[in-house]
Amino acid sequence: GENVEQHPSTLSVQEGDSAVIKCTYSDSASNYFPWYKQELGKRPQLIIDIRSNVGEKKDQRIAVTLNKTAKHFSLHITETQPEDSAVYFCLLGAGGTSYGKLTFGQGTILTVHP
């Protein structure tokens, strides 16, 4: 199956700082790269996604960058706020013979201190 490595596992920042979370994958056929945010006790929610024909996408304070050559994509949160505190997951869909098999990253616990 698809191998996805997400780092760091925990990230603690001060309010107003930036946060970066990275996922590295092995399947070069993957072409859709979303990020999900999960608050404690709640469902995962899609916050941003990118397709393989685009290198970067921004939505206000959130951005995702994709490096297909190096096989990694990153979530960038600028001007962090306490309400950004949550667990963040990347999600990857496999290609090739494992087409459609989905793998979540291990998750990053982001804590934003006021």
Next chain:
Amino acid sequence: DSGVTQTPKHLITATGQRVTLRCSPRSGDLSVYWYQQSLDQGLQFLIQYYNGEERAKGNILERFSAQQFPDLHSELNLSSLELGDSALYFCASSATGFPGASGPYEQYFGPGTRLTVT
């Protein structure tokens, strides 16, 4: 509210029993996904259905099965339950079932069913 509904919210049962979890996708979505979330395993993809047909399979145990009905709702059946099956089970839906499709592939998650096996 994502528009995806799941029932029941909570389920407590004993080892060896069988349970059925139900999911109704967002209106218009053809694809349904099932995930298991536990503390030690994180979020694990179990299975995907698209318009009634199985589309992709993940780490789903043989004791587990699922189906999607003509009205597009889906059920996940868990049998011969073990203590280790205790987890939060999420259902998600998307309009299309293919990440390479030009249409929307974004997945929207339901609130989950918390299963406790005692």
